[in-house]
Amino acid sequence: MTHWATLSRDQRHVLASELRASFTRLTSNRLALDLTRGKPGTSQLELSNALDHQMNGDYKSREGVDVRNYGGLRGIVEARELGGEIMDVPAANVLVAGNSSLALMHLVMETALHRGLWPGMAPWQESGKVRVFTPVPGYDRHFALTASLGIEMQNITLGADGPDMDVVREAVRRDASIKAIWCVPKYSNPTGCIYSDEVVLQMAELPKIAAARNFVVLWDNAYAVHDLLFPAPRLASLFAAADLAGTQRHMLQFGSTSKITFAGAGISFVGSDESVLKRIEEQLSLMTVGYDKLNQLRHARFLNGRLTAHMQAHAQILRPKFDLVAKKLHAGLSGLGIATWTNPQGGYFVSLDVMPGLAKRVVSLAKEAGLAMTAAGATFPYGLDPEDRNIRIAPTFAELDALEAAMDVLVICVKLTALESLQTA
Amino acid sequence: MTHWATLSRDQRHVLASELRASFTRLTSNRLALDLTRGKPGTSQLELSNALDHQMNGDYKSREGVDVRNYGGLRGIVEARELGGEIMDVPAANVLVAGNSSLALMHLVMETALHRGLWPGMAPWQESGKVRVFTPVPGYDRHFALTASLGIEMQNITLGADGPDMDVVREAVRRDASIKAIWCVPKYSNPTGCIYSDEVVLQMAELPKIAAARNFVVLWDNAYAVHDLLFPAPRLASLFAAADLAGTQRHMLQFGSTSKITFAGAGISFVGSDESVLKRIEEQLSLMTVGYDKLNQLRHARFLNGRLTAHMQAHAQILRPKFDLVAKKLHAGLSGLGIATWTNPQGGYFVSLDVMPGLAKRVVSLAKEAGLAMTAAGATFPYGLDPEDRNIRIAPTFAELDALEAAMDVLVICVKLTALESLQTA
Numbered sequence: 024m025t026h027w028a029t030l031s032r033d034q035r036h037v038l039a040s041e042l043r044a045s046f047t048r049l050t051s052n053r054l055a056l057d058l059t060r061g062k063p064g065t066s067q068l069e070l071s072n073a074l075d076h077q078m079n080g081d082y083k084s085r086e087g088v089d090v091r092n093y094g095g096l097r098g099i100v101e102a103r104e105l106g107g108e109i110m111d112v113p114a115a116n117v118l119v120a121g122n123s124s125l126a127l128m129h130l131v132m133e134t135a136l137h138r139g140l141w142p143g144m145a146p147w148q149e150s151g152k153v154r155v156f157t158p159v160p161g162y163d164r165h166f167a168l169t170a171s172l173g174i175e176m177q178n179i180t181l182g183a184d185g186p187d188m189d190v191v192r193e194a195v196r197r198d199a200s201i202k203a204i205w206c207v208p209k210y211s212n213p214t215g216c217i218y219s220d221e222v223v224l225q226m227a228e229l230p231k232i233a234a235a236r237n238f239v240v241l242w243d244n245a246y247a248v249h250d251l252l253f254p255a256p257r258l259a260s261l262f263a264a265a266d267l268a269g270t271q272r273h274m275l276q277f278g279s280t281s282k283i284t285f286a287g288a289g290i291s292f293v294g295s296d297e298s299v300l301k302r303i304e305e306q307l308s309l310m311t312v313g314y315d316k317l318n319q320l321r322h323a324r325f326l327n328g329r330l331t332a333h334m335q336a337h338a339q340i341l342r343p344k345f346d347l348v349a350k351k352l353h354a355g356l357s358g359l360g361i362a363t364w365t366n367p368q369g370g371y372f373v374s375l376d377v378m379p380g381l382a383k384r385v386v387s388l389a390k391e392a393g394l395a396m397t398a399a400g401a402t403f404p405y406g407l408d409p410e411d412r413n414i415r416i417a418p419t420f421a422e423l424d425a426l427e428a429a430m431d432v433l434v435i436c437v438k439l440t441a442l443e444s445l446q447t448a
Numbered sequence: 449m450t451h452w453a454t455l456s457r458d459q460r461h462v463l464a465s466e467l468r469a470s471f472t473r474l475t476s477n478r479l480a481l482d483l484t485r486g487k488p489g490t491s492q493l494e495l496s497n498a499l500d501h502q503m504n505g506d507y508k509s510r511e512g513v514d515v516r517n518y519g520g521l522r523g524i525v526e527a528r529e530l531g532g533e534i535m536d537v538p539a540a541n542v543l544v545a546g547n548s549s550l551a552l553m554h555l556v557m558e559t560a561l562h563r564g565l566w567p568g569m570a571p572w573q574e575s576g577k578v579r580v581f582t583p584v585p586g587y588d589r590h591f592a593l594t595a596s597l598g599i600e601m602q603n604i605t606l607g608a609d610g611p612d613m614d615v616v617r618e619a620v621r622r623d624a625s626i627k628a629i630w631c632v633p634k635y636s637n638p639t640g641c642i643y644s645d646e647v648v649l650q651m652a653e654l655p656k657i658a659a660a661r662n663f664v665v666l667w668d669n670a671y672a673v674h675d676l677l678f679p680a681p682r683l684a685s686l687f688a689a690a691d692l693a694g695t696q697r698h699m700l701q702f703g704s705t706s707k708i709t710f711a712g713a714g715i716s717f718v719g720s721d722e723s724v725l726k727r728i729e730e731q732l733s734l735m736t737v738g739y740d741k742l743n744q745l746r747h748a749r750f751l752n753g754r755l756t757a758h759m760q761a762h763a764q765i766l767r768p769k770f771d772l773v774a775k776k777l778h779a780g781l782s783g784l785g786i787a788t789w790t791n792p793q794g795g796y797f798v799s800l801d802v803m804p805g806l807a808k809r810v811v812s813l814a815k816e817a818g819l820a821m822t823a824a825g826a827t828f829p830y831g832l833d834p835e836d837r838n839i840r841i842a843p844t845f846a847e848l849d850a851l852e853a854a855m856d857v858l859v860i861c862v863k864l865t866a867l868e869s870l871q872t873a
Contacts, residue, residue, distance in 0.1 A: 068507075068516045078500045082493075091493040091710035121546050123736035164734075171734045285516035288742035309589075309596045311548040315740070317713035 026360040042439045054393030056429040060420040061371045062286050070336050071284040077324040090316035096304045102319035106292030109247050110278040112262045117294045121314045124279040124291035131275050134306050141272045141298040144237045147202045156204035158186040160402030160413045162212040165205045176404035185222035199234035209258040210246035213374040213415040215367020220259040227264035230273035242276040246370040251338045272296035290322050344418045348373050355434030361441035373416040381440045382411045388436040451785040467864045479818030481854040485845040486796045487711050495761050496709040502749040515741035521729045526748035531717030534672050535703040537687045542719050546739045549704040549716035559731050566697045566723040569662045572627045581629035583611040585827030585838045587637040590630045601829035610647035624659035634683045635671035638799040638840040640792020645684040652689035655698035667701040671795040676763045697721035715747050769843045773798050780859030786866035798841040806865045807836045813861040
C-alpha cells in the first residue's frame with residue numbers, strides 16, 4: 024500500500040472518484056446498520072438461559088438465609104465469592120448489589136463528595152474545587168455521572184499500558200483538588216488496553232503521595248474476565264498491591280455479571296476495605312432494605328465453579344466478530360497513514376483513530392450511508408474530543424453479515440474523508 | 449372490667465403482686481420472641497414460588513423487547529400495567545423500577561431538592577429552609593430518608609381518616625417552606641387507617657392552595673391491595689382527583705410487589721405526570737442502563753389477571769394473626785383505661801398506644817422478658833415520640849403459637865407498667 028501523503032494530485036483525483044462511486048453504490052442500498060451497541064448479542068444471552076432453572080424450590084443460601092425475604096445489605100456469601108473471583112478480591116471485601124454497577128459507582132461518588140467514604144475522611148466538597156482524572160478515550164457514562172455531580176474532569180492520555188503515570192503522579196502530588204482517577208484497567212472501554220503490572224502498583228501507591236488525603240482510585244473492572252483468548256492475559260491484583268501499600272480504603276473496585284449472564288438482569292459488586300463497605304451500607308440503608316438476593320443466589324449457583332468455561336463460550340461467539348473487524352481495518356486502511364486502531368484481546372470495543380479533525384465527518388458520512396456509529400466525542404468528557412479523531416466500534420451485538428457490511432461502509436467513509444482532507448490541504 | 453383509675457390503693461397492690469408473679473413466671477421461661485419484623489412469613493412467600501416458572505425460554509415482552517438485554521428505563525408495558533392496577537393509576541403514567549420503592553422515593557426526594565421534579569420547577573434547596581409534613585405515627589424509613597437529606601420534619605396527627613387536613617391546609621397555605629407531605633394512604637404504617645375520600649380530594653388540591661409552588665404529595669401506597677377482608681375497602685383515586693384539580697405533576701405515587709410476591713426480590717413503581725417521569729428517567733440514566741426487565745416480565749406473567757385471588761390467599765394466612773392480636777389486646781386491656789389500639793382491615797401492623805410516658809418502659813420490660821418490640825419512638829421522626837406512648841406491633845412474620853406467647857408478654861408488660869405508674873402518681 025502506498026502511504027497517502029505521498030500520492031500525487033492526479034492519483035488522489037482518481038482515487039477520490041473511485042471512492043465516491045463506491046460510496047454512492049452503498050448509499051443506494053438503503054442500509055440500516057448499527058455499530059453503537061456495546062451489548063451482548065442474542066446468542067450470548069442464550070448461554071445463560073439455565074439461570075432460570077437454578078432454584079428448584081430451594082431458596083436458602085448456604086448460610087440459611089431465605090433469599091425471598093427482606094434484608095441483607097452485604098449480599099449472600101456465595102454471591103460475594105462470585106464477585107471476589109470476578110474482581111480478584113477476597114469475598115470478605117465484597118458487597119453485592121443489584122443489576123447495575125454504575126448505580127454503585129454513583130453511590131460511591133456521591134458519598135465521597137458529600138459524606139466521606141470512611142470514618143474520618145473529609146468529604147470532597149469541603150475542600151472547594153473537586154477534580155478527577157479521566158483517562159481518554161474512556162467510558163461516556165463515567166463522564167456523565169461525574170459531570171452531573173459538578174465534578175471537573177481532567178483528561179490524561181491512555182496508552183497501551185494504562186494512563187501516563189508520570190503525569191498522574193506529578194499532578195496528584197502537587198494538586199490537592201484532584202480527588203480520584205477513573206480506571207477501566209482490563210480491556211479498557213474503548214481501547215482494549217490492559218494496565219501493566221507497574222501501572223497497577225503505582226495506582227495502589229498513589230494515595231501515599233497524593234496531596235489530597237481523601238484521594239481514591241475508581242477501578243471499574245467491567246471486563247475482568249471477558250477474554251477472547253485463553254490462557255487469558257492477567258491483570259495484576261490491585262487488592263494485593265493496596266494491601267502492601269496500606270491503601271486499601273482508598274481503592275474502590277467495581278464489577279458485575281452484566282456481560283457474563285443477562286446484560287439487564289445481572290448482579291453487581293463493589294470491593295474495598297471493610298470501613299468503606301460499612302459506610303456504603305449506611306448510605307444504602309437509607310434507600311433500600313436490601314438488593315435482590317434471589318438473583319444473587321441464582322447467579323452463584325449458575326456460575327461458581329464454571330466461570331472460565333462460561334467465558335470461553337462467550338469468546339467463541341465474539342472472537343469471529345473481533346477478527347472480522349481487525350481483518351477489515353487491516354485490509355482497508357493498513358499502510359495508508361490515515362488511521363490507527365486497537366486489536367484488543369478481550370472486552371467489548373475497538374478504538375479507531377482517524378486523522379485529526381475528521382472523526383465527526385466520518386461518523387456523519389457513515390450515517391448518510393445508513394450506518395449508525397457512536398457519536399464522535401462520546402469517548403471524551405463533555406463529548407469533546409480535542410483532536411476530533413477517536414471513533415468507538417462496538418462489534419458485539421451485530422450479526423456477522425451485518426458487521427461485515429458495516430465495516431465496509433466505515434472503511435470507505437474513513438478513506439473518503441481522509442482523501443477530501445488531503446486534497447484541500 | 450374496672451377502669452384502673454378507679455381502683456383503690458389496696459386493690460392496686462394486690463393486682464401488682466399478681467402481675468409481678470406472672471411476669472416472673474414468664475421471664476423464667478427464657479423466651480426469644482420477636483414482634484419487630486414487618487415482613488411476610490414463610491408460608492406467604494411460598495404463594496409466589498411459581499414466579500420461578502414463568503419464562504420457559506420465552507424472554508420477549510409483549511412489545512418484542514428481549515428482557516435479558518440492556519435498556520428500557522420506563523419498564524416493559526405489561527409491568528407498567530401491573531403497577532397501574534396496584535396503584536390505581538393508568539399504565540401510561542407508571543415507571544417500573546427495581547426491588548425497592550424506597551430507592552425510588554430517595555431518588556424523587558433528591559431530585560426535588562437539588563434539581564426540580566419537572567421542567568420549570570424550582571429545586572426545593574433554592575428557597576432556603578425545606579420542611580415536609582410527617583403524619584405520625586408513621587414509617588421510620590420515610591423519616592430516616594428525609595433526615596439524611598437535611599430536610600426538617602413537621603409532625604401532624606394522623607386520625608382514623610388521615611392527617612388533620614384543616615391543620616395541613618392552613619400551614620401549607622401560610623408557609624412556603626413546607627414542600628411536601630408523606631402519606632401511606634391505605635392501611636397506614638402503623639395505624640392501619642385508610643384516608644377518607646374527602647382527605648384524598650383535599651390532598652389532590654393542596655398544590656393549588658400551597659404557598660410553595662413546588663409542593664408535592666408523596667403517596668406511598670405500600671399496602672394498596674393488602675386487604676384482610678373482601679370485598680375490600682376502597683381508597684379514593686388520587687390520580688383521578690389530581691386530574692380534576694390539574695395537579696398531577698405534584699403527585700408522586702409509589703407502590704411495589706414487595707409484600708405481594710417475594711419481599712426482597714420484587715419490582716417497584718412510581719406513578720405521576722409524564723413530565724415528572726421524564727425527569728426521573730433523566731436522573732436514572734446517570735445511574736443505570738435500566739432495571740431488571742426479566743423480573744418485571746416474570747411478575748407481570750405471574751400476577752396480571754389474578755392479583756385479587758393472590759391477595760386473598762395472603763389474607764387467609766394473615767387474618768388469623770391479626771385476629772389473634774385483636775383478641776389478646778381486647779381480652780387483656782379492654783376497659784382498663786390504660787391503652788388503646790387499632791383494628792386494621794389490612795396492611796402489616798397494629799398500633800398500640802399506652803399511657804403517656806410509658807412506651808419506652810413497656811418495650812424495655814418486654815425485652816427483659818425475651819420479647820423484642822420495635823423501639824419506642826421509631827414511629828416518629830428522629831425517634832422522638834413526644835408523648836412516649838406509641839408501640840408498633842408487627843404480627844405477620846411470627847407463627848401463630850409464638851405470636852400468642854408474645855402477645856401474652858406484651859399485655860402483661862403494658863399492665864404492669866401502667867400499674868407502677870398509677871401507684872406512683
